[in-house]
Amino acid sequence: MDDNSFGARLAAARRAAGYNQTEVAKYITEAGFPVRTQAVSKWERGTTLPSARQLVELCRLYHIRDVVAAFAPAEERRAVRTLPLYRLAVSAGTGELLDGTDYDTVEVGDEVSPNVDFGVRIAGDSMEPRFVHGQIVWVHRQETLRSGEIGVFLYNGAGYCKRFERVPGRVELVSLNPRYAPIRVAEGDELRVFGRVVG
Template sequence: MDISQNIKYYRKQAGFTQVDLAKILDVQPTAVSAWESGRNKPLMDKVTMMAKLFNINISQLVGDTFDVNDIAPVYNRLDTSRKNKVYHFAVKQLEEQNNVVAFPTPSKTQVSVYGAVSAGTGEYLLDGTPELVDYDGVVPEHDFAVIVNGDSMEPTFDDKQIIFVQKTKDVRNGQFVIANYDHQAYVKKFMRDENGYRLVSLNKKYDDMLVNEEHELSIFGVVVF
C-alpha cells in the first residue's frame, strides 16, 4: 500500500477521526483528507509525527510511495556525520543497482633486485648494490630477487619478469635454478637423466647447456616464484 492508504488504515486502527488527527498534527482536517485521497502528501515532519503516534516505523507508513524530493528536507536536518553515512549508503545502493563489483586494488611492494639472470646468452649477477623495484603481487619468502632477460624460459618466465630465489646448493631434478655457468648467470631448468646433467631452456630454439668437466657450474639457488 502507498502512504495515502496507510494513513487512513493506521488512523482508523488507532481510533482517530480525520479531525482528531488534524488537531494532533496542527493541520487542517482538509489536509488529512487530501493525504488519504492521494491528492497531496504530508511533509516529512508530519510523517514522523504520525509514525510515532501510530507506533510504527516510518517505512511502514510511507509504504510504496517515495518521491526523490521527500529526502531533501530530512537530509538537510542531519548533522555532518549522519549526512556522510547517508551519502555512503546511497553510493553503495547505486553500485548494487548497477551490479558494480568493487575489486581490491593490488598494492605495490618494493623488492630488492640483485641484477639480471639470462634467459638467453648470459648475464653477470650480483654486481653492485640491489635496486628497489615496484612489484605488483604477492611476494613469497625468498633470499633475493632477480630480473629475467631474454625469452629462453618462456612461457613460464617472461622477459623482464621479477623472480624470487631461495639460496641453496641442494637441487632436485626438474627444479628451476639460478646457476653460474662459465661465470655467467642463468635461469634454467635443472635436469638429470641417463645422459648426465644439463641446464634446459623451455624455449626449444635454445640448446641445452651440458654440465661436465668442460664447464664450470655453481648454483646460487632455486626459484620460488
C-alpha cells in the first residue's frame, strides 16, 4: 500500500494516537455511528472510505485539526495563504464572536475558495446534513445576504450559522435540520450578519 494513500495516513494517525482498530470502532459506535473493527481495517487498507461523520469523529479521536494536511495527497497540501479560524463555535458564541483576536491562523490551499475571509466551526446538528458538528465552514465577510443564502450571524448575543430567509413581514434564520424550528427575528432584536458561507 502506498504510504501516501488516505488509508495509510489514517492508519498512521491511529497508531500515533495510541489506539488499536477495535478501540476506534468502539469509539465511533459510541459516538452514534455504528461500525465494526473490520470496517476500520478496510478504511486503512483503502478498500472503503469512512463517511463524512465518521471522519469527523476519527479526527476528533486522533486530535487532528487540519484534515487537508493530515490526509490529502502532497500536491493538494501546498499552503497558498493563511486564514483566521475562530475558536468560538457558531451557535454558542458571544458578541465578540468574530470581532476579537480569539482565533488561530491556519494555512489553506486552493481547496478553499479565494473569496473566503475566515473560518468557524459548527457546533451541534442544526445544519445537518450539509454541515456536521465540528466541521469548519469557510465564510466570505459581508454585511448583507440574499434570501436563501447561508450565513454566520450574531443574534441577540449568540453566534449562529443558518439559512437567511425573508418571509412576509419578518426575517427568519432557518436550520437545515427539520427538527429545529426557524428563529423568527422580532422587531428590536439584535441581528448582525458576519458573512456568507461559501464552503
